[in-house]
Amino acid sequence: MQNVLSIALIPLLPLAAFVLLGLFGKSFLKKAAGYIAVLFLLTATVLAFYTAYEYFFVYGKADGVYQKLVPFKYAWLVFNDKLSIDIGILLDPISVMMLVVVTLVSLMVHIYSLGYMKGEERFATYYAYLGLFTFSMLGLVLSSNIFQMYIFWELVGVSSFLLIGYYYNKPSAVAACKKAFIVTRFADLGFLIGILVLSYYSGTLDFNTMLTTLTSPESSELKSAVSGSFLGVSALTWGMLLVFIGGAGKSAMFPLHIWLPDAMEGPTPVSALIHAATMVVAGVFLVARLFPEFALSAPEALQVVAYIGAASALIAAVIACTQTDIKRVLAYSTMSQIGFMMFALGVSDFDNGGVLGTSNLGYTASMFHLFTHALFKALLFLGAGAVIHYVHSNEMKDMGGLRKHMPITHITFLIACLAIAGVPPFAGFFSKEEILLAAYKGNKLIYYIALFTSALTAFYMFRLYFSIFWNKEYQKHRNNQHGEGGMVMMLPLVLLAAGAALAGFIPFGHFVSADGKPLESEFHLAFSIAPVVLGLAGILTAWMLYKKQNERPDKIAASLSGLYKSAYNKFYVDEVYTFITKKIIFKLIGRPAAWFDKKIVDGMINVTGSITQTISEKIKGLQSGKVQQYAVYFLVGGLILAVVIMYL
Amino acid sequence: MNLLLLILIPLATAIAVLTARTKQQVRWVSFIGASIQLFATTGLLSAYRSARAAGQNAQMLFEQQYNWFPNWNISFHIGVDGIAVAMILLTAFVVVAGVLVSWNVEKMTKEFYFLLLLLSLGAYGFFISLDLFVLFFFLEVAVIPKYLIIGIWGSGKKEYSANKLALLLMFGSALILVGMLGVYFGGGKSFDILQLSATKIPFEAQKICFILLFAGFGVFTALFPFHTWVPDGHSSAPTAGSMFLAGISMKLGGYGALRVATFLLPEGAKEYANIIIVLSAIGILYGSFATLMQKDLKYMNAYSSVSHCGFVLLGIGMLTKTAIAGAVMQMVSHGLMTALFFAAIGMIYERTHTRQVNEMGGLLKTMPFISTVLFITGLCSLGLPGLSGFVAEMTVFVGAWEHADTFHRVATIAACMSIVVTAVYILRAIGSVAMGPVKESFAGLTDAKWNEKLAAVILLIGILAVGLAPFWLQDLINPGAEIIIQKLSAGK
């Protein structure tokens, strides 16, 4: 059977790297920091692949269905008889897949960073942070308990905060990391309350138990959860929606996406790790993890997931067309692609012909896309990193014509662009086709949105590509001494490029499906024509507009000025948030609260004090110093006392 | 394990401090005394665990009883249950750290340490006493040292703050006193907690006394709207003073509210639970929003203490076992965390001579250790898993969620919201203190010295021990909480 230790080591190795480098990275491990981290992660990656092999091919399957296995569980914090946070390991197709993805991408980033981050003062710290992040992410995907997931969820948040804020003395980086953390934190609040709701109704925090209590129609918990309602929506749906808010926050779904572009302030490999492959897909993973509950018991919530996903995909794609910072373009493209994964889940069904009457293709497609996207998006970011490393700028206007200067980067970047644009036979094509197919089966409106978006995707990706590598001729700076980057930087690019090119041929449906049963991926040539053609049209447009330096893009931008401007300004979502936080929370709640405290509550105490003082001042006249008056008071007092006693 | 040791060690240390000649001697004597105490408390922990494991099921262990004022049925009755052990451990941790952090106090060093030790003596005594009178005695013993510590060694408008603190705390004790007398006469003329818990106090008396007792202890633990001593007191106090105030003193209130008000007066507690919940929810939110507007680090932490202590009261008000266990955990966690936070602030202040957030920047560069400590406590404060704050807050939330009605739900959600606000202010603070461009005037500053490092590490160990392995703390607390709940449900 499974070897618990070998699985447990996968997250623990990065953690060990974190602890080692965190404690000693500044002193005697300074030189070797990077290599130690890479070594640890390499081991973890190997173990992850080994685990995947073992799970998928050796023991994972029983009766043709992939099992949810819990090889390890420890009651970490027992709340009451039913509820407890267990730290455990849950193996099922998606967690095993995620293990592979996370370790692989992380390893690539580790290796790449050896070159990219060379000479940084806090080199060891950087690797420590990477280790912490990888650990949290792995812990998250292996969680057997929803609260355990929340724990790692938060850890992911904080480690991403650390990584984004790595250049801590750059004010924009500080602002960005704060923003990232706070926005996701806000979403986590939803997640937390969602957990509370779910745990209350399901009576458990354990994923497997929750699956049985909340999805089997006979369970009493399910009945009470569905019957208990608030504002006309069942409690369970509320719970699922709240959980989804958490996922949406991490996955930068509209309107909680605002942190993502800003988060590009981190070092570029970090962007690759966080935004391409791991953290942002945590939300997707969460929805996938709870997919049976969504699909079987709270289909309304799933609808919401679908629409939010579609809207995010579209909006992000539009914005991406207008950005000039290459990392921001990639960031918005990430958001758009995550949107694809989300709505793919949203339109899916638990099994073929289930409650929604559609197919369960979406689930598989979503996971497939997650997988391929991780590969090509990591590649894109790392490529962009190489470019930035070379030209020392993020802005498109400083680039152009780089294909001759950095040939390897150019080729790999092109492969990635083709993949994301959905050009066969690259990986993105297969996964996107499945998504579109699922959408077509599930929800026609979303299908058309998706279709349009994928065309846009192709356009903006190639706008990026042409702007960087073609367009004008690159004026080499005099101070730019180094070349494209060393072996350590190119190796990951090549490896990932290979993955991006070939991953599409994996029969993904065999391994990952909503109900664990193998799913034959459908492939209709006719269906593929529309997306591919549209994608190619997008590429063509980009070619016309950006291949050579010319006036056309500006003209088009001018003719669409309203849309362009609002898209360029990210549809002013940031401004709305600023307004809400600055004006409402700070001015209308925070300041009055502080004022209230200073004036009213404090005032109450001080007034009590001053009243006492005033009384004391007022009655001082009694003590006049006149002995005769004293006697008068004496007598009057005595008489009053006498009267009171005698007649009352 | 002889519990008397717990008050004799600080007492002996305090006397030894008085006889010490040089400042250096004073410091070492206090440090050694506090460390011995720390060892004694860990010894207590293991003794307690082994006694429980050996099947001793009495509510209180290591009981001792001496007649004190037989005329009033007052006896010097001491004993501990798991909750008390947890609080004692917390105190020991904070005391050692506080002693270490105060290494630089040059002004009247001997008196300073003497008062610190006296304060800790009061806290230890409070936690082990099983007699209301003794409990009250120790509670009050701890008041005046606070006043003097703030007033003499404080900064800013220290006299005002010291006065306010002393008077408000006395106000609290006055309420407690009256409530205590009510319990005494209502419960068959006994001050003994165990005896009282066995007698049935009339409902009417319970109602009145509960208000008095809870409000009284509430003052100590910053129940809205009696919290105003907290910001001023904490911000004016010297570092160790703030640590003790937030880390220990506020816990006296929480423990009292639980052990005395709730445990002895279950009917009253049920009657007024909703009011407590409302007040504490207000306190939580209001404290966190007020924190948003603070510019002074100490004020920030003080207001956030108001918010965090709200969780303690919320947990108690929820009257479920999980919530009460959570409240106790929150006490432990908050004690460690704020103590560390104040320690870090103190270290920073000692170097930069400012506590204004916007006047600092980039301290991570010049003092990486202190900044990291600040950062970790900040994370603990906003409830990061793996650190103690998370465990405690989640336990309170889950416990609170056991009530199904809308009222409790709304209160819980309101309380949950504070974790976002907390994130905002903590990150704001850290962002502008530790991160950002390095201010030139701070470029030459040095990092923590050995004593400061040791203090921080000790508290960090506590935070991590709770955060990473909450189960041991829970094992400690749960039986105690269980008994309180039994009493609550038996009252019907």
Next chain:
Amino acid sequence: MGVYGFFTRRNLITMLMSIELMLNSVNLNFIGFNKYVWPNKMDGLFFTIFIIAIAAAEAAVAIAIIINLYRSRQSVDVENAEEMKY
């Protein structure tokens, strides 16, 4: 009468005399009660005798004090002796 005198006179000696008046009224009381209400008990008479004796002692001390006051202030007016108040 005595009380009235005590309240209104400003000369300390006169005030002292007023007090003596008050005491004498009490004496009258005692003697009167003794004679008419409780003729067979002598307590009232004794009481009176003692009151007279004490009053004398008291007056002696008081006058000494007043003289002292006069020495320091050159006045026996009660309103000149209001230095301490509030």
Next chain:
Amino acid sequence: MDAFFTLLKHELLVTALIFILLLLKISRTIKNETLLPLIQLLLLINCAAGFFWNEQGSLFDSMFYTNPLIALQKNILNIGVYLISLLFTDWFKKTAHLAEFFILLLSALLGMFFLISSGNFLMFYLALELATIPVAAMANFDLEKKVSSESAMKMILSSAFSSGILLFGISIIYGVTGIINFAELAAVVNNSTIQLLAFVFLITAFAFKLSIVPFHLWTADVYEGSPMPTTAFLSVISKGAVAFAFITALYKVFQPVAGVWYNMLMVLAVITMLVGNFFALRQQNIKRFLAFSSIAQVGFILLGIGSNTANGAGAVVYFILIYIFSNLAAFGVAAIISAATGKENIDDYKGLYKTNPLLSWILALALFSLAGIPPTAGFFGKLFLISSAAAKGSYAFIIIAALNMIISLYYYLKVIRAVFMDKNEKPIEKLQVNVYAKLGLFICGAGIVLLGLLSWVYEYIQAVVQ
């Protein structure tokens, strides 16, 4: 031994002391430096002797009555007087008429002993006057100070006025019942209007002595003007004695009308506390400050007296014992400072801790004890007083009393603040405290700390009371 000697032991001893002093005074002139230790020694012997051969019984046709409780009360007063003789050494050394001062003081003490032991109105009145008139003379002992004679004048006039009222009350009772003996009177007391009127007049006399509001107005002026030892004597010994007598009178004689005076005392207690505290808030002169604070303390004593239980009586005795230690300690420190520098204002105390840590700590201890803060004995004393009052269930009064503790803490802290926290350009320089005063302060300090923690003191008192 003859009953006459055992029962009258305290009084005889004091009388003997008076005569010794008289003889010494007449025979030749002795320097203060030699006389004072002698007096202190004699007082110590007197103090110690008080604890032996205490029996119950009455003398002189039950005009004089004593029992172990009364003996205990007298002992307490003796201790107080001994402490006074120690603490105010500085002042005593300077005064020109040391022997006379102690003769007066001891006469007053004698009066108090008789007051406590009095079994009849005649005795009561005589003792009261004996306890008052010498004190008025003592108040005038700072001959060169204007305020001293002013305070003496106020004292003698007020007290004469008060005794006028008292006598009027007694004469009414005599008129109604024909009885002046307490024991017989107890049998016939009822709440007819005329008797109650007389009762109120009686109470005013006690109230005057105890400075219960509104009969307290003389207190502050007299305290401020008098020399320190007189003030201390007035505020501690005289208060204690009257409180003891008050208990005896109320519990023994007026027990039948307990319902009437219970409420009255509670109300008076509360008013007294409030007014005392409100006035104390603003005082700058330390003596005046202590005067008002002692008024507030009397409020607490009244709570105990009003409770009308053995516990209450015990608590009062206990409290007064503690109060003697605490208040004398405070006065003692003030006296040492005043004797050395002439400074009596709280503002002058700023920065005292820097120069005189020991005095500061004693002062702090004393004030905390007065404020009722543990671990000082004052905490226990106050707590027992309040508890005994609570036994009656009058929680409204208790709450007000408890709140009053806060106000009082505020002004005690004002002093503490001046001493410990405030900075001063020219603090009081380092003072040489002589050995007797040191001993006195030490005894007070030890008393303050130990009387509470060692419960047997209280148990002993309580046992005697019952």
